[in-house]
Amino acid sequence: xxxxxxxxxxxxxxxxxxxxxxxxxxxxxxxxxxxxxxxxxxxxxxxxxxxxxxxxxxxxxxxxxxxxxxxxxxxxxxxxxxxxxxxxxxxxxxxxxxxxxxxxxxxxxxxxxxxxxxxxxxxxxxxxxxxxxxxxxxxxxxxxxxxxxxxxxxxxxxxxxxxxxxxxxxxxxxxxxxx
Numbered sequence: 001x002x003x004x005x006x007x008x009x010x011x012x013x014x015x016x017x018x019x020x021x022x023x024x025x026x027x028x029x030x031x032x033x034x035x036x037x038x039x040x041x042x043x044x045x046x047x048x049x050x051x052x053x054x055x056x057x058x059x060x061x062x063x064x065x066x067x068x069x070x071x072x073x074x075x076x077x078x079x080x081x082x083x084x085x086x087x088x089x090x091x092x093x094x095x096x097x098x099x100x101x102x103x104x105x106x107x108x109x110x111x112x113x114x115x116x117x118x119x120x121x122x123x124x125x126x127x128x129x130x131x132x133x134x135x136x137x138x139x140x141x142x143x144x145x146x147x148x149x150x151x152x153x154x155x156x157x158x159x160x161x162x163x164x165x166x167x168x169x170x171x172x173x174x175x176x177x178x179x
Contacts, residue, residue: 036071037160037170042109043069044157044172054176057153061127061144066116066157068137073107108137110163118143121152130159149178 033046033054047065052058111134118127127143143155158171 033174034069035172035174037172039168039170040071041162041167041170042111042160042172043071044160045069046155046174054174056179057176059145059148059150059178061142063140063142064155066134066139066141067106068109068111068134068160070107070109111137112161112163113159114157114161115159116141117156117158118145119154119156120149126153145178152177 031048031050031053033048034043035046036043045065045067046054047067048054049063052062113131113133115130116128116132117125120126126145126149129141132139132141153176155174155176156171157173158169160170160172162169
């Protein structure tokens with residue numbers, strides 16, 4: 001009986017610890033860097049791990065989240081996104097409720113594919129991937145440098161091909177530095 005009680009207590013502690021870790025990881029928002037594409041079609045977000053910035057990327061490589069948003073859509077506000085709570089005099093609530101929180105809404109656009117290249121400061125290709133197919137306008141890429149890299153780099157997302165017809169291909173660059 002005592003062993004069972006100890007096991008149940010340890011299980012409860014483990015579940016509470018995992019819940020705290022999950023809540024902490026959700027609360028820590030990774031940095032987002034945005035640039036508008038050269039033709040003004042896309043607002044491209046580059047998300048990096050917490051503690052990493054474009055001024056101090058690791059020498060061996062990094063993970064990045066890439067999100068394609070509309071560069072021309074108005075920002076999500078209570079005027080552009082209806083909010084049931086605000087209209088009926090109620091209060092807005094968090095994720096998973098029937099109420100919209102305009103600041104949390106992103107206008108993701110459909111992208112069929114894109115190419116991505118990381119150039120060194122002398123124009124040499126450090127990393128390259130072609131025909132990347134995002135899912136719901138979002139992709140995660142692991143960029144691994146062939147050798148320890150340092151100095152300035154350019155992250156180029158090019159040949160962005162829309163999933164919609166009659167939208168020209170586009171590109172966007174991000175300047176960065178490897179520490």
